[in-house]
Amino acid sequence: MNGIGRGIEAVIFNSRWLAAPFIFGLIVGLAGLLYKFIVKLAEFVLHLKDAPNSEALVGILSLVDLSLTANLILIVICSSYENFIRPINPADHPNMPNGLIRIGFAVLKQKLLGSIVAITAVHVLEWFMDIDHTANTATLAWLVGVMIAFAVVMLIVATADRVSDSGANKDH
Template sequence: MTEQPAPYRPNPVLKSVEHGFERVLFNSRWLMAPFYLGLVISLAVLLLKFCMMLWEFIVHAPGAKESDIILGVLSLIDVSLTGNLILIVVFSGYENFVSRIDPAGHPDWPDWMTKVNFAGLKQKLLASIVAISAIQVLKAFMNIDAVFDAQKIAWLVGVHLVFVISTLILALSDRWGSAHGEE
């Protein structure tokens, strides 16, 4: 009769250390919560800036030229897009990396907030950045009569094109990855 080897039994002390380490790693996700709270505070600061810009826009509107009105509106849109960008990062980042948000009991809860995965987050972020960049380029062109700085406009257009190309490449790589079963 041949002797069979004893079954493998992990060392209980090492297993306990491993579980403790995994608990620390898993709970470290809560270190991100203050970052998201800070972004919510920055959103409040952005709201204050938006209100100040809106007040200035309203006060100067009666005597302003059409191009100044358009530039003012573009500036307000720019700030609101930045606010949207902050919300996208806060909600999807918290949901993806910290804890699930329970939308139950909130009838006006937008569907996208609990359904944005990391790939979707990247695409929404880059799309927002492209829109903000496009507004900056448009504002520079609208203001071209007052201040013409060819180098500044070239930089704005160049940076905008980099954002557009980056967004296209990311979208194509995400589509190619999802078509091949990767996430």
């Protein structure tokens, strides 16, 4: 390979570092979500004594929703770093959870879609639990429809990945 080709290859290969600011942006977003979680937790604890059971459940579901979203962001941060910036050596990080390293694209798609379905399900449940205060059945129907759509997409993607994996295994 000539010098021009190597130079072009180096520019292309090193352009992966342009994704690093996006990852840092997600880290800032995760910190902002932590702030929202702490505020929501404080509100929840302060109002828990006088809150009816349905409002307590909605408060808990709100916390679960924020936690699932934080987990989703963390998965994206770690997998993006490892897949596009630099590989992570598990030996250098013995306490790192296995679910944050060695995440291939197929597994990432399934984790992302699974998290989105779970977050959507929590929203639907949260809405349903608070239906006495917001009796808008059209909105609830849309929420359920979106959740079902995400679940169907997740099943289609998982099936496609399984079919492509079994096809790839037959070729080898």
